[in-house]
Amino acid sequence: MTNYIVEPPHDLPLSTKVKALRKEYEDAKAKLSTYKRENAKYRTRDVSMVGEIKARFSSPALEDAKAELKALEIQAVKDGKALPDKGAFLGKVKAKSEEYDRTVSALEVFVARARKEFSEALSDELVPMGHKEAAKAAQAREAWEKAWKAAQAARETLEKHAGLFSYCVTAGGMDTHPRYGHSQGDRLEYWELNKDGLLTWEASQELDYDQIPEKIDGLIEPDPNPPVVEEFNYNPKPRYFIASPDGYGSNWDH
Structure with a gap:
C-alpha cells in the first residue's frame, strides 16, 4: 500500500475507475467520521486519576447512566421500594459502548481497504499522468513566455x-x-x-x-481641491482664550 505524504489533489486527471475508487474511499472516511461524531458519548476512555494504580475505563454515556441510577436508588429507598436492577440498567449502556468499539473497528478496516484499493490503482496511473502533465506544463510555459514578451x-x-x-x-x-x-x-x-x-x-x-514646475495647460486635469490662499495678516493680534479680565487693569487687552 502506498502511503502518500500529500493527499492526491482533487484535480488529478484520474481515470473513471480510479475516480470511483477514490469516491468509495472518501465515502468510507466520511461514514467513519460521522459515526464517531454521532456516537462519541459511547466511546470508552481511560478515566483514571493521577496516582491510581489500576486503570479505570468509562464513557460519558456510562457516567450519565450511573448518575441516573444513583438518583433512582435514592428515590427507591425514600419510597421504600426495591432497588432497580443495576446490571440491567447499566447493561444497555455497556452494550452500546461495546457496539461502538466493534463498529469503529470494522469501519476503520473498511476505510483502510478502500484506501489500499484507491492507492494501488492510482499508483498504476502516475507515470502516464505525469507525462501528460509535463506536456501541459511545457505548453503553459510557452504561453507564459509569449505573454511575458507581449507584456x-x-x-x-x-x-x-x-x-x-x-x-x-x-x-x-x-x-x-x-x-x-x-x-x-x-x-x-x-x-x-x-x-x-x-x-x-x-x-x-x-x-x-x-x-514639474512649468507645465502647459490642457493636458493634465487641474487639482480638484486647490489649496486656499489666505490673506496675510500683517498685524496679528494674539488672543488668549483662557485669560479672564477679572483682576486685571482696564488697559489689558483680551
Missing part, C-alpha cells in the same frame, strides 16, 4: 508614449516621464485619463508630474 513590448510602448506626452506637457523640457528609472518604480500602471482625455489628477500625483 514587455507593451511596457516599452507605454514608456515611449509617456515620454512623448512629457515632451508635450513640458513644451520640450523633457522627453521621459518624471519617474523614469526611479528606484521605487516608474508607477506607469497608474496612467489614467478622464472622460475629457486629460491625465487624471490622481495619476499625475502618482507619476510625479506635479513635481
Whole structure:
C-alpha cells in the first residue's frame, strides 16, 4: 500500500475507475467520521486519576447512566421500594459502548481497504499522468513566455508614449516621464485619463508630474481641491482664550 505524504489533489486527471475508487474511499472516511461524531458519548476512555494504580475505563454515556441510577436508588429507598436492577440498567449502556468499539473497528478496516484499493490503482496511473502533465506544463510555459514578451513590448510602448506626452506637457523640457528609472518604480500602471482625455489628477500625483514646475495647460486635469490662499495678516493680534479680565487693569487687552 502506498502511503502518500500529500493527499492526491482533487484535480488529478484520474481515470473513471480510479475516480470511483477514490469516491468509495472518501465515502468510507466520511461514514467513519460521522459515526464517531454521532456516537462519541459511547466511546470508552481511560478515566483514571493521577496516582491510581489500576486503570479505570468509562464513557460519558456510562457516567450519565450511573448518575441516573444513583438518583433512582435514592428515590427507591425514600419510597421504600426495591432497588432497580443495576446490571440491567447499566447493561444497555455497556452494550452500546461495546457496539461502538466493534463498529469503529470494522469501519476503520473498511476505510483502510478502500484506501489500499484507491492507492494501488492510482499508483498504476502516475507515470502516464505525469507525462501528460509535463506536456501541459511545457505548453503553459510557452504561453507564459509569449505573454511575458507581449507584456514587455507593451511596457516599452507605454514608456515611449509617456515620454512623448512629457515632451508635450513640458513644451520640450523633457522627453521621459518624471519617474523614469526611479528606484521605487516608474508607477506607469497608474496612467489614467478622464472622460475629457486629460491625465487624471490622481495619476499625475502618482507619476510625479506635479513635481514639474512649468507645465502647459490642457493636458493634465487641474487639482480638484486647490489649496486656499489666505490673506496675510500683517498685524496679528494674539488672543488668549483662557485669560479672564477679572483682576486685571482696564488697559489689558483680551
